[in-house]
Amino acid sequence: MPLFGNTFSPKKTPPRKSASLSSLHTLDRSTREIELGLEYGPPVMNIGGQSWKFEDGQWITETTVEYHLMEKEVEDIKTQHRRKK
Template identity: 50%
Template structure:
């Protein structure tokens, strides 16, 4: 026998089983399933973008209009001063302990030669491996033919 009894504002269920009462009120959800859904707060509007037109001007116009002369970017790395010119970092002259331009060009050329030699040697190794696999396959075929000929000659005897 099952009956519903009001308990404060909620309803709860009791089942009479063998003279004892079992409280099943914990099964009934406290929050409604489809009511009072989650609704986050509205986000505040963003601040307006900058009204400055400086970002539209090219570098030469900015220098003329505003007197901004930035110069070339420079940095000091490991005791060597470098400047950025024509898309490359170049060591400034007069720095002791650094590698000069001629030495750097010589090293680049040597590096290029070594890379080309390395590629040639890799190609030679690949060719030698191909030749080795070809001769190995041929020797296996010859051994197989030799074994077959030995078998034929033994049958004739």
């Protein structure tokens, strides 16, 4: 029999809240952009002063990324110009 009684009696932890059952992962990209207002593209990162972009399952280095970005900008300008006509 302990001298001062049993002073250690941990409290029961409350039950955990259930995990989110979000269905956003089942939506396609265009629907997610409309629903959430997100415009995201392929991942881009800078390492040692070089830009890398993940595209078609491969990391593409600096000059190629810049070329692709300029090419996309030109295409966007062309489509905007066609819409105005």
